[in-house]
Amino acid sequence: MIDGQPLACFQPFIDTATGGIAGVEALGRLRRADGQLVSVGPLFADPRTNAVALRRLDRQLRDNALSRLHEAPSDWFLSLNISPLWISRLRPDQPLPSLGQLQKHGVDPQRIVFEITELGGDVQRLAHVVARYRQAGARIAIDDFGAGYSQLDRVLALQPDILKLDMRLFQAAALGGPSSDVVKALAQMAEKTGCWIIAEGVETEAQLNFALECGSRYVQGFLFAGAQADFFAADAFVERFAHLRQRYVQQKLAERVRLKILRQQLSELMAILQAWAQARAPLSALPQLEAFPWLLRFYQCDRHGTQMTPNLEWRNSEWVADNRYLGHNWSWRPYFYHLLAQGWDECQLTLSNTYRDATSNQYCLTAGQFFDNGERLLLIDIDAVGL
Incomplete structure (x- = not known):
């Protein structure tokens, strides 16, 4: 009833x-x-x-x-x-x-x-x-x-x-x-x-x-x-919504500021790593890079996206080389096309959107920049959680 x-x-x-x-x-x-x-x-x-x-x-x-x-x-x-x-x-x-x-x-x-x-x-x-x-x-x-x-x-x-x-x-x-x-x-x-x-x-x-x-x-x-x-x-609810929307906009602007700072830090890191790569120095000559705690790994690819060096990661107070991905081609990843469009000739630093890495199950961003006259590409994976 x-x-x-x-x-x-x-x-x-x-x-x-x-x-x-x-x-x-x-x-x-x-x-x-x-x-x-x-x-x-x-x-x-x-x-x-x-x-x-x-x-x-x-x-x-x-x-x-x-x-x-x-x-x-x-x-x-x-x-x-x-x-x-x-x-x-x-x-x-x-x-x-x-x-x-x-x-x-x-x-x-x-x-x-x-x-x-x-x-x-x-x-x-x-x-x-x-x-x-x-x-x-x-x-x-x-x-x-x-x-x-x-x-x-x-x-x-x-x-x-x-x-x-x-x-x-x-x-x-x-x-x-x-x-x-x-x-x-x-x-x-x-x-x-x-x-x-x-x-x-x-x-x-x-x-x-x-x-x-x-x-x-x-x-x-x-x-x-x-x-x-x-x-x-x-x-x-117009006034209340306007207040909440403005707070949202301020948060987005703060994110842009953090992103700008991250790009500046990435430029510094890229310069350090590219200098090391250009010199073809041994792994022991690579600094510890404590100033970049969000760094997960870095590696090099050729201009066509094929990985030509191991992944290098800082683990237990030392650099460790992971050879599993040598020879893998990453040109199918969405960020690679942005790299080609923006960075091949001008060697600009590019930064991907956030994504979840299927291997490590971590949320990441990937930064990339061509060097060596556009023949090599340095890629840096970043832990996105803290950012």
């Missing part, structure tokens, strides 16, 4: 371009006899809940949200959750109940985002229904993007306008580590397919910073507001 009066509550989406509210998501609540509001989420997650009662509840909540949308600014959008399992049960030519509700309440479909929740359902039938939503003027979002492999198939089939990053994956990625790279890659993929990114579950400043790092168009979460029955003022 469903206990309580269905009520739609609204959680805002903050536009990262303005700090203003761009829209809201309708989230279902039940108002109990004592006035308490409880989420309907557990009911929809419980397989014991009667399916007919759930569909009726879902439509009641949607009706409630649509009936009140006129209270919000006219440029806001409303995000409505749609279950793909229920969509799959619709007959091919059956009128779509959600579009009928929009017409009933006089809501322009262009103000609506249909948010496809959960996995499952017939993808082909789902794509057919999504096409009808889009033809009516509505936009399509995929929720929990990154939560399952089938989501990639769904993106290709539905060609959504918006992708909402899976909250648990996003929050874990904001802490750093491999999941951070995965989420950034997903965000880049979304950008290339023309999708806007929504980061939901933004609860801390660090998570907001990561959302901005990923290029999120909208952010949603308790850092700004939870769901409530009344609409917030459109500019309710």
